[in-house]
Amino acid sequence: xxxxxxxxxxxxxxxxxxxxxxxxxxxxxxxxxxxxxxxxxxxxxxxxxxxxxxxxxxxxxxxxxxxxxxxxxxxxxxxxxxxxxxxxxxxxxxxxxxxxxxxxxxxxxxxxxxxxxxxxxxxxxxxxxxxxxxxxxxxxxxxxxxxxxxxxxxxxx
Amino acid sequence: xxxxxxxxxxxxxxxxxxxxxxxxxxxxxxxxxxxxxxxxxxxxxxxxxxxxxxxxxxxxxxxxxxxxxxxxxxxxxxxxxxxxxxxxxxxxxxxxxxxxxxxxxxxxxxxxxxxxxxxxxxxxxxxxxxxxxxxxxxxxxxxxxxxxxxxxxxxxx
Numbered sequence: 220x221x222x223x224x225x226x227x228x229x230x231x232x233x234x235x236x237x238x239x240x241x242x243x244x245x246x247x248x249x250x251x252x253x254x255x256x257x258x259x260x261x262x263x264x265x266x267x268x269x270x271x272x273x274x275x276x277x278x279x280x281x282x283x284x285x286x287x288x289x290x291x292x293x294x295x296x297x298x299x300x301x302x303x304x305x306x307x308x309x310x311x312x313x314x315x316x317x318x319x320x321x322x323x324x325x326x327x328x329x330x331x332x333x334x335x336x337x338x339x340x341x342x343x344x345x346x347x348x349x350x351x352x353x354x355x356x357x358x359x360x361x362x363x364x365x366x367x368x369x370x371x372x373x374x375x376x
Numbered sequence: 377x378x379x380x381x382x383x384x385x386x387x388x389x390x391x392x393x394x395x396x397x398x399x400x401x402x403x404x405x406x407x408x409x410x411x412x413x414x415x416x417x418x419x420x421x422x423x424x425x426x427x428x429x430x431x432x433x434x435x436x437x438x439x440x441x442x443x444x445x446x447x448x449x450x451x452x453x454x455x456x457x458x459x460x461x462x463x464x465x466x467x468x469x470x471x472x473x474x475x476x477x478x479x480x481x482x483x484x485x486x487x488x489x490x491x492x493x494x495x496x497x498x499x500x501x502x503x504x505x506x507x508x509x510x511x512x513x514x515x516x517x518x519x520x521x522x523x524x525x526x527x528x529x530x531x532x533x
Contacts, residue, residue: 223417239413247411249528254407255442256398256527259449260380261456263525271456280459281438281445285412288438292416299418299428302437304465308512355465368420371406373530 221367225297228333228358233325239290240320243278243313249375251282277312283319283341283350290321291356296335299359303334306352311343318344323354333357378524382454385490385515390482396447397477400435400470406532408439434469440476440498440507447478448513453492456516460491463509468500475501480511490514 241247248262257279260267268276284307291300313319320342327336334357341350383392398404405419414436417424425433441464448457470476477499484493491514498507 223415241413250407250411250530251442253528253530254404254411254439255446256396257442257446257449258380258525258527259455259457260520260522260525261458264522267456267522272458279442279445281441281462282411284438284441284445284462285408285414285436288436288441289412289414292414298416299424300416301418301429302466304463304509305438305441306461306463306509308461309459352461352463363417365417365421365424368415368417370415371410372533373407373410374533376529376531 223298223363223365223367225299225359225363226295227360227362228335231296231325231328231335231358233328235295235325237290237295237323238320239286239294240318241286242318243282243315245315246375247282248278248315250373251279273312275314277314280309283309283313286319287321287339287341287354290323291354295323296356296358298365299363301357303357304355307350308352309350311347311349313343313349319349333360380455380520380522380524382456382516382520383452384517384519385492388453388482388485388492388515390485392452392482394447394452394480395477396443396451397475398443399475400439400472402472403532404439405435405472407530408436430469432471434471437466440466440470443476444478444496444498444511447480448511452480453513453515455522456520458514460514461512464507465509466507468504468506470500470506476506490517
């Protein structure tokens, strides 16, 4: 079983970077709708979406937010971190079949509270910026050594 | 079939409010992990979570973000809107079995671009603030009349 490894507050330095990628597929759009209750036809209805400014269905903006969450939890600081806040500006739509990559860079450390601020940019496979903002987290105070919890699997019914 | 109804830019006024609720269940945590790839043990591993500052598993912060997305898409402005940006500060953990309610209030309209800014607060069933920030959206320019797309259903396998 894969071991999870994260960085403690002290192991993280200004300028440190990490990245995390995900291919956005049809099932992700459906799953985000099922999970959130967001049934906006710009994401789900082909005919409606054809009349919108993008001419086709696009992914939910906050699906990119979910991938940012995974970047923080799995890469930097990594497992055991706590999510304190996020700003996100959606600058370009994510389409079905796009591979998005979250790029994180530590820009601030606040020693008294052990808070870390990271610059957060998300690009598609054509290197277009799809979202940007800042991520605020608290790293695990102790070094984490734990097996990766099993990944839940879902099936569309 | 339920008809979707949204507000156009001109129908929205400063001070207008809306709310949207969701009960956060075990399956939502599992589904958010499956969707995003976020396998942080604070969400998935009971034994690890018992040693964390909250003493039990908590929901992913961005699961609250997903529910905010649904509030915008389903209530205000409603279907057909475009999500431009979000700020979120997570102030209190959401636990399994919590019912969270997103409360939106229009605070700014920018006529030249038809952008709308809303204050966004999310409370749990005990009226504790779990997250807060601002939502930036663009309302559909035309009145939307469309059947609600079928809600996808998923099963844990």
